[in-house]
Amino acid sequence: MYALIILTGLLAFVSSKPCDTEGSTNNELLLSLNKELLYSVEGQQGLPNPSVHLALRLSDSHNLMKELDHRNKLKTDLHNHLANSLSNRQPVTGLLGLYALALKASCHDLNTITFSVKEKVETLLTHLKRQMEEEKEHIAYSQRPLTNYYQYSLGVLALCVSGIRVNPHVSNKLIKAVEHGHIRNGNVECVDTLAMAGMALQCVKEAGSHVQNAAELNTALKKIKQKLLAAQRADGHIGNEFSTGLAVQALLAMGSHVEECASSMEAMRSDARRKTYHNPMAISQILPALQQKSYLQIKSKECHNEDDSLVLEPREPTPVSPSQTKVALRVEVKAFKRVATYSVDVPEGSSLLEALELLQRKNVGFTFEKESSLWGHFLSVVNGQQARQQDRRYWHLSSDGSALSQGINDYKIEAAQKITITNTVY
Template identity: 70%
Template sequence: MLPFVIIAVLLAFASSKPCDDEGSTTKLLLSLNKNLVRSLENQEGLPNPSVHLALRLSNHHNQAKETENLNRLKNNLHNDIQSSLTHSQAVTGLMALYSLALKSSCYDLNTITFLVNDQDETLLTHLKRQMEQEKDHIAFSHRPLTNYYQYSLGVLALCVSGIRVSHHVSHKLIKATENENFKHGETESVDTYAMAGMALQCVKDSGSYAHSATELDTSLIKIKQKLLASRRSDGHIGNEFSTGLAVQAILAMGSEIGECAASMQAMRKAARDNAYDNPMAISQTLPALQGKSYLSVKTQDCRNEDDTLVVESVNPVVVLPSETKVNMKVNVVTASGAAALYSVDVPKGSSLLEALELLERRDVGFTFQKESSLWGPFLSAVNGEQARQSDRRYWHLSSDGTALTEGVGDFKIDAAQNITIKNTSY
């Protein structure tokens, strides 16, 4: 048992002043905002609720574009979630993000319904049921149906929408924090700690967790310590693409200015270096740079909003294939441990996806399949072997022994390197 003084200091640490956003430039934020609006025109597949959420949390708006995207969410994404529910597929995270996106536009969530087993029920009713199923699965198999990131998103979405989160559902997230279950493979997941922090902070603010306030506070303290301990020397928390959510969580939980100033600066530098060209990355970074978090949705009122964001048309940049070729070796490791090695020369600057497509066309026995996600395409099958979420497996990508922080569509082959694609459990 820690001495009372230490506990008091830690509790004060968890509830001190929020981070500031000082030093960031209006020009940079406007540039990110405009890039996010432009991504609405170029998006492939379903509309991304995370992008809509970031646009709505922004200080600057293009109301016409946001309204148009809201309608796409209510139609296209709604139909996709309906299909998943009809086929009894777990879509906790997507449904939670969908509800947060709609609420950020002050849309009446009680008017959004889904039909399952001939019964028409509201979005939040279905989300609450999904969370009960997730909670029951944890009790049975010690892990959610999906994962703790999606579980945290579900808790957050219900709480932000004013729905009382079941004590049993919140308690599972608190125990997972205590047991350090937020891992992706053998690595602790900064993204999951961040989302759990925002979810539990919302529960604390709502006053709905009456079981043990100390237990909840202890979890929040631990989450903040984990996030701060993951901060690198350059200021990023985890990596460039997890820093946005991490700073959002620190903002939500409260922190001294000095505890996130370095991370704010790191994000601004990465933005200026064009590291955030993926819309999903911008959508998680922009709210943090503007001093906001997903908890800000709770107080969104949508009245007297700015409508001055003008997005200039930009001529598409045509990138010609480089005449310089670089060698890429690809080592595929199956679930059984069997390995197959391939080699291909690709134009310098090719995306990993383009390089794999070139390798497949060479007809040397390498094949792959991809699926879409909010972050872009990801590998679902390689050489006929699947790595499915339902089996708790995924294709882990690394370059010269270092895990990739970008997806196959974003990572560029700029020099000769060894790519490993390994069927990995989590």
């Protein structure tokens, strides 16, 4: 009898954690990702990252002192940056949304967060609502948001999890974009954006505020789920390595069982073991998914009796000396039917950024500029030509004809190749 009870208990435990097949090895992996995020906060250059804060707060393990420090940095450094952007009337929908989500995940009272713009003091959520209205107006006359649908979705999600009723006209624009297949980057469907839209619309559905168009809302959610499942590759990734985390979060939020995501979870764990995720932004998007959580859970997050066991061992910086082996790199710049080609030998394992800096120093006519973002350096100007967001253009990166899935910071030159940088419309 006792044996039967123990066996039933064990079976229930195993079946309630279907993805946790390797038990402690998985926990170690999650802990190491969690620690990487905390190290990134310690050694942070530039603005504190609200997406990293969000992931730290959603995690099962915490270092509450370091998280509090980081929250304070968000409330000063990121806050000031946002205040400046708002004063200059720059659209900052996504960043405002992430800031609100990060503070909500710390159980911070959002009504106490205010910005003073042109001597008028208004709360963060009032500003976010206004940004969403401006985005909506922009969609109405130009069929696209001021920023993009990823940020539009972040805005809806942030308002919704903060308990604000999202204007049905605002959520409707997102529903229509899904219905008409407008959630894309150029001519390909954008998995990351579909995932963010899925979480945003699921939140709206659960809030019960979208009663008039409930059928349309359900159809959009169904369509997003179908598209995410259709984007799953044979190796388990949904889209690519970097969209799988958000896609799994969205599927879980939309009611998929953890078992249905098992192969995607395994794909991310394999990526993590081979250190694919070293960019803190990438870790911040996959860690909640690997812990079977989604951004929707911030809505009901409570901050008492939290674990406080995460300890960071001091880490000596490992000096990396450039490799003696050189690889031949060709760089092709394509802009409006003009093509310029350059050659440079770079130490094996250099980042593309280091390679471009080397090429620039050769004074052969190649120049570039970069802008910082949450993902690192974004290539913005090449040979004096800016691919501007206002014109919906950017410098697209590819290697031997295949689009890069990482930016200039993270992509490493391991073998001879041709990098093509193309001025592209999106």
